[in-house]
Amino acid sequence: MTMPILYSLRQCPYAMRSRLAILHAGQIVILRDIDMKNKPEDMLSVSPKATVPVLVLGDGNVIDESIEVMVWALTQSDPRNLLYSHDKNQLPAMLELIRSNDVTFVCALQKYRAASRYHDDNKTEHRDTCCEWLMPIEQRLSQHAYIMGEQPSLVDYAILPFIRQFSRVDKRWYAQAPLPNLRAWLTKHYNDPTFSKVMVSYPKWKKDDKPVVFGDV
Structure with a gap:
């Protein structure tokens, strides 16, 4: 074939x-x-x-x-x-979280990136909206190594590229943001040869x- x-x-x-x-x-x-x-x-x-x-x-x-x-x-x-085949309830939950990323977080992220690029006064507001979405992810990562559990899943790799974009908008702010577990998670992915x-x-x-x-x- x-x-x-x-x-x-x-x-x-x-x-x-x-x-x-x-x-x-x-x-x-x-x-x-x-x-x-x-x-x-x-x-x-x-x-x-x-x-x-x-x-x-x-x-x-x-x-x-x-x-x-x-x-x-x-x-x-x-x-x-990565599909967590041991628990059939996990895939629908993962797809719903990814859908939320693609609709809610990505929309806020696009506004945050544009505001930063054009020095818009609403930059902080859009960043705060991003953080509202990220805080439950931060909470998850405070409980286990990856978003869905101790092993990586579809979700980790589906949202990774967008978290990467978020981290690069204002690197100085991101370095001290109240997202220590998210930073550690992103660094772990960066260090992965894949x-x-x-x-x-x-x-x-x-x-x-x-x-x-x-x-x-």
């Missing part, structure tokens, strides 16, 4: 979470890192929404929502049990380029 193709973008948090899941699942894909200012027709023809990630499976089926890419990868193989593999920079894909194999290689 043809190897799946993943259209991606190194710094996009949605694409980042997809690559994290693919690596943790031990899957192998052809990686096409795209230029968002010059989106390839090959990608647009299979996913008109025109954003990454887009995963084209070997049978021609297309997955173009990042969480669906993550779940697909981990359904193929989940050696670290994260380094996810952040490797690849040339932007062109039609006749040699395939870039990404995953358990």
Whole structure:
């Protein structure tokens, strides 16, 4: 069967979470890192929404929502049990927390980043909104090493790219923010070799380029 193709973008948090899941699942894909200012027709023809990630499976089926890419990868193989298969109630809870991140936290984060970029007086207000969402995460991390328990889960890798963005908006403030457990959690992920593999920079894909194999290689 043809190897799946993943259209991606190194710094996009949605694409980042997809690559994290693919690596943790031990899957192998052809990686096409795209230029968002010059989106390839090959990608647009299979996913008109025109954003990454887009995963084209070997049978021609297309997955173009990042969480669906993550779940697909981990359904193929989940050696670290990131889906917490020992407790069937956990996956719905994880998906609900991720949905809350994608709707509530990401909205506040976008406003916080924009306010910081343009020196908006509402920067502190937007940061406080982010912190309101983060405090329950901080509380969870005060009780165990990862968000859902003592072992990492789908949630950790789904929200990691967004926490990374948050930490970089105002590094001086973040370094002393009342989020010590979140900082330790983020540092732990940074020190994981898998994260380094996810952040490797690849040339932007062109039609006749040699395939870039990404995953358990």
